[in-house]
Amino acid sequence: xxxxxxxxxxxxxxxxxxxxxxxxxxxxxxxxxxxxxxxxxxxxxxxxxxxxxxxxxxxxxxxxxxxxxxxxxxxxxxxxxxxxxxxxxxxxxxxxxxxxxxxxxxxxxxxxxxxxxxxxxxxxxxxxxxxxxxxxxxxxxxxxxxxxxxxxxxxxxxxxxxxxxxxxxxxxxxxxxxxxxxxxxxxxxxxxxxxxxxxxxxxxxxxxxxxxxxxxxxxxxxxxxxxxxxxxxxxxxxxxxxxxxxxxxxxxxx
Amino acid sequence: xxxxxxxxxxxxxxxxxxxxxxxxxxxxxxxxxxxxxxxxxxxxxxxxxxxxxxxxxxxxxxxxxxxxxxxxxxxxxxxxxxxxxxxxxxxxxxxxxxxxxxxxxxxxxxxxxxxxxxxxxxxxxxxxxxxxxxxxxxxxxxxxxxxxxxxxxxxxxxxxxxxxxxxxxxxxxxxxxxxxxxxxxxxxxxxxxxxxxxxxxxxxxxxxxxxxxxxxxxxxxxxxxxxxxxxxxxxxxxxxxxxxxxxxxxxxxxxxxxxxxxxxxxxxxxxxxxxxxxxxxxxxxxxxxxxxxxxxxxxxxxx
Ligand SMILES: Cc1cc2nc3c(=O)[nH]c(=O)nc-3n(C[C@H](O)[C@H](O)[C@H](O)COP(=O)(O)OP(=O)(O)OC[C@H]3O[C@@H](n4cnc5c(N)ncnc54)[C@H](O)[C@@H]3O)c2cc1C
Ligand SMILES: Cc1cc2nc3c(=O)[nH]c(=O)nc-3n(C[C@H](O)[C@H](O)[C@H](O)COP(=O)(O)O)c2cc1C
Ligand code: FES
Numbered sequence: 001x002x003x004x005x006x007x008x009x010x011x012x013x014x015x016x017x018x019x020x021x022x023x024x025x026x027x028x029x030x031x032x033x034x035x036x037x038x039x040x041x042x043x044x045x046x047x048x049x050x051x052x053x054x055x056x057x058x059x060x061x062x063x064x065x066x067x068x069x070x071x072x073x074x075x076x077x078x079x080x081x082x083x084x085x086x087x088x089x090x091x092x093x094x095x096x097x098x099x100x101x102x103x104x105x106x107x108x109x110x111x112x113x114x115x116x117x118x119x120x121x122x123x124x125x126x127x128x129x130x131x132x133x134x135x136x137x138x139x140x141x142x143x144x145x146x147x148x149x150x151x152x153x154x155x156x157x158x159x160x161x162x163x164x165x166x167x168x169x170x171x172x173x174x175x176x177x178x179x180x181x182x183x184x185x186x187x188x189x190x191x192x193x194x195x196x197x198x199x200x201x202x203x204x205x206x207x208x209x210x211x212x213x214x215x216x217x218x219x220x221x222x223x224x225x226x227x228x229x230x231x232x233x234x235x236x237x238x239x240x241x242x243x244x245x246x247x248x249x250x251x252x253x254x
Numbered sequence: 255x256x257x258x259x260x261x262x263x264x265x266x267x268x269x270x271x272x273x274x275x276x277x278x279x280x281x282x283x284x285x286x287x288x289x290x291x292x293x294x295x296x297x298x299x300x301x302x303x304x305x306x307x308x309x310x311x312x313x314x315x316x317x318x319x320x321x322x323x324x325x326x327x328x329x330x331x332x333x334x335x336x337x338x339x340x341x342x343x344x345x346x347x348x349x350x351x352x353x354x355x356x357x358x359x360x361x362x363x364x365x366x367x368x369x370x371x372x373x374x375x376x377x378x379x380x381x382x383x384x385x386x387x388x389x390x391x392x393x394x395x396x397x398x399x400x401x402x403x404x405x406x407x408x409x410x411x412x413x414x415x416x417x418x419x420x421x422x423x424x425x426x427x428x429x430x431x432x433x434x435x436x437x438x439x440x441x442x443x444x445x446x447x448x449x450x451x452x453x454x455x456x457x458x459x460x461x462x463x464x465x466x467x468x469x470x471x472x473x474x475x476x477x478x479x480x481x482x483x484x485x486x487x488x489x490x491x492x493x494x495x496x497x498x499x500x501x502x503x504x505x506x507x508x509x510x511x512x513x514x515x516x517x518x519x520x521x522x523x524x525x526x527x528x529x530x531x532x533x534x535x536x537x538x539x540x541x542x543x544x545x546x547x548x549x550x551x552x553x554x555x556x557x
Contacts, residue, residue, distance in 0.1 A: 002286040004526050042524065050471060051316050051523060093526060220314050220321055221523040225279040227299075227325045228314035237307050237328060242283075 002223065003030050004093045009084045010066060015147050019115075020082050021058065023068040024090060031062045034099030035123035036214055036246045039069070040222035042091040044084065049077040054219045054241070056118035056191075057095060067094070070148065072115035096222050097245045100212055102126045106133075106186035110152075111173050111200050113139040116192030117148055119214060123189060124155030135159060135185070137176055139196065143167035174199045183207060190214075190249075201249035211249040215240050256540040257547040258533070260294070262492050262515050263440030265377045265415035267294035267349060270509065270548055271533045274496050274519035275300055275353035275379060275419075276325065277470075280339050281346065287526040292533060294515060295349035297379055297443075300327045301335050303361045309386060315452040315461035320471030320498070321520060322450050324464040326386045327355055332365045336372055344374050351417070353379045357390035359407050367411045376414045380405065380439075383421030383446035385468045395421035395446075401430050402437040409438035417494060420444040420485070422474075427481050428488035435489045443494035443517065444485060445478045471520040472498040479511050486512020486553055500528070502535020509536075509551040 007024035014020045040052035060067040073079040084090065100123050108127055110120050117138060127134045134156030140146040143166040149158045160168025161176050169176050173196060188211040190200045197213040204211035217229040217240045224242035231240050233251045238244065258269035272295035278284060281296045290296065308328025315322045329335070335352065343350055352369055356362035362380065369375055382395035382404055394400045405418055418434040420427055422445035431442050447468025452461040478497020486493050495513025499505050500521045508516045521528045540548055 004287055048318070049316075050319055051321060091525075218312050218314050220323070220520075221277075221283075223279075223283050223526065225283045226277060226314070226323065226523060227308065227328050228323055230308065230311055230313065230328070232311070 001030060001032070002093065002096065004091060006089050006091050007067065009086050009088045009090060011086070012082065016144060018073045019071070019147055020073070021068055021070050022081060023066050024092070026065045026067070029060060029062055029065040029067065030095060031060070033057055033060050033095045033122070035102065035126055036097060036099040036119045037095035038097050038222070038245065039067070039092045039094035040096060040219070041069070041081065043077045043080050044088060044090055046076065046080045049080065051220055052093065052222065053077045053081070054096075054216070054222055057122070058118045059121050067092075070115065070118040093222060097241060098243065100189055100214070100246050102130065103132060103187045104130055107184055108132050108134050108187045108189065109137060109178070109185040110134065111137045111188060111190045111192075111196075113173060113192035113196050114145075116214070116216065119191055120189075121148070121151055124152055128155045135178065137161070137173050137178060139173035139192075140167075172196070172199070174203060179203055185209060188212075197249075198254050201252070201254035204249060205254070212246050213249050213252065213254070214245045215247065216245070256537050256545065258537060260514050260549055262377075262494060263415045263417065265349060265441070267515055269294040269533050270515035270536065271505065271529050272297055272349075272351070272494070272515055272517050273522060273529055274517035275381065277519040277522050281343050281350070284522070284526055288530045291347035292530055293348045295351050296346075297351045297353055297517060299329060300353045300355045300381055300384065301329050301332050301365060302327055302355045303332055303365050305329070305331045305334070310463035312461060312463055313467075315467070317450070317452060317469065317471075318473060320469055320473030322452055322462060322467035322469050323447070324386045324462045324467035326464070327384060327391075332368050336368060340372060340375075349376060350374070351377045351379055353381050353419070354408070355381045355384060355391065357387070359404050361390070362404055362408050363411055366408050370412050370414070377417060378412060378414065379417045379419050379443055380408055381419045381446070383419050385421070385423065385447055385449045385466070386464060392421050392423060395430065396424050398429055398433045402433045405434045405437035405439050415440045417441040417443050419446055421446050422477065422481055422497075423449050428484050431485045431489045435491050439491060441492045441494060441514075442485060442489065443496065445474070445481055445497045448474055448477070470498070472500055474498050475504065479507060482508055482513050483511040483555070499532070500524070502532045502539065505532050505536060506539055506551060509548070510553070510555045512553040512555075514549070514552050
């Protein structure tokens with residue numbers, strides 16, 4: 001069930017000067033949270049930020065009633081969310097969106113970049129529960145843009161590409177050697193910038209592998225009420241915040 | 255006990271708080287957040303004769319204290335509404351008010367005739383003010399003769415309360431209000447969104463696929479309030495007021511300016527529970543200020 005609920009800022013963990021993990025604590029917690037779900041966060045204390053900001057749910061802890069987000073400060077709202085006082089109240093609407101469909105057998109490849117890697121913690125955990133052999137492929141411009149790899153390594157093998165070659169293989173994720181030679185994955189999950197996801201979807205199409213991508217469209221409500229966030233699909237316009245954010249890439253016509 | 259009931263041109267509302275078309279889906283989107291039966295009414299999202307895919311993405315841009323939208327009346331058409339959506343929402347103990355749209359007068363008539371057959375629907379809101387469609391929409395609402403023509407035509411085929419939604423994108427909104435009053439409207443609702451625009455200086459591109467879009471939210475509130483006041487003073491039929499209402503105080507201001515009932519739009523995106531808070535706030539205001547009936551607030555501005 002969806003809730004609008006007040007939380008308190010519990011901790012910040014800064015990964016570098018513009019990427020951080022924000023953990024909130026509530027008096028209760030909705031625990032029906034699925035991999036790929038997101039929240040609409042009200043940014044407190046800044047008149048300039050009118051609408052809530054959609055942010056993927058990184059993780060949650062039912063015993064402590066905590067919920068966390070991995071945020072990249074790219075604008076006024078995401079910067080302000082990094083500058084709150086510990087204990088400050090913050091309202092979130094959650095959990096929103098559909099979820100990745102977790103495969104029950106075979107091998108899964110999770111390809112992400114930028115702030116689009118947050119859903120992979122929950123997804124990795126669910127895959128591990130089902131004994132799926134999981135590989136994470138994370139891309140960044142330099143080694144300073146690659147995060148959460150320690151966390152991902154709990155759930156599977158972690159591969160990295162950087163554009164400058166400072167960590168892992170040099171180039172874009174699509175250039176990684178995992179795609180050449182023996183490629184025996186039966187599922188690809190992707191989340192990140194659109195051009196990256198489209199390129200991954202193309203590879204998946206060529207290899208005839210089922211691929212799911214999570215979209216980050218501009219949203220106003222996050223609950224299917226305004227129809228601002230649509231994406232064209234082979235079945236007409238779909239509402240990203242409720243019918244997605246996760247879509248099969250074939251449905252997107254990618 | 256404060257009497258919260260209001261009469262909007264024959265339509266009995268249990269309280270003056272309703273939700274604005276296009277900002278509240280068909281209601282069910284909000285069912286997790288509160289009991290929809292608490293509302294005075296729900297103006298459901300804009301409906302056309304046939305399925306419409308709406309405008310291309312991007313359809314939204316945030317602005318200072320507001321937002322621009324360019325949804326373009328995406329909906330599955332009137333038959334789908336009557337067969338598949340209305341049966342799911344009719345059990346709520348609130349007025350369900352369809353927002354009727356068309357590209358031609360004939361389309362408005364056809365949609366209205368179908369709704370007229372549906373038991374339980376007591377009112378429609380005739381949208382002659384959508385700024386986001388190429389044909390019809392606002393074109394009807396910005397000229398007096400066409401506003402009158404479409405209102406007269408729809409009046410003839412609808413037995414319930416006819417609420418005509420006015421565009422603020424006109425030189426004199428009172429002229430249009432008087433025109434539709436003469437053409438048989440039972441009430442007017444105002445305002446729809448203001449035509450606006452947003453640009454990304456970095457890319458030198460518009461932020462909306464349609465270049466222009468409709469501005470809503472607190473940014474428009476002072477102008478909306480002024481228009482409600484002007485229309486209240488110009489016509490005898492009741493006014494359903496909206497434009498940037500974020501809380502009970504805003505709603506009370508609209509009632510003081512002459513609104514018999516109010517609609518909450520963009521605020522639903524910021525706080526999905528805002529409308530119940532507004533109902534409570536209005537009731538408390540009446541108690542604190544010695545009003546036995548919420549209707550005592552309507553047009554009670556002291557000038
Ligand atoms: C479903 C979903 C999940 C997301 N998950 C995460 C996440 O886990 N971590 C994270 O850091 N970010 C995530 N984002 C992106 C995040 O919502 C935007 O970065 C944020 O809204 C920008 O707000 P701002 O006030 O900082 O930027 P603004 O100052 O408003 O704008 C700065 C720039 O950000 C762009 N922008 C604004 N809104 C969005 C948006 N909704 N999506 C993409 N770009 C936007 C603007 O076009 C502009 O160029 C997600 C977005 C969606 C839709
Ligand atoms: C996303 C969005 C979609 C809308 N769709 C409709 C619509 O279909 N029909 C209509 O009459 N008004 C529509 N409106 C206008 C609102 O009903 C309302 O008139 C306007 O937003 C001003 O009120 P507000 O400032 O409280 O939002 C829409 C507004 C928004 C923000
Ligand atoms: S953001 Fe409003 S419908 Fe998706």
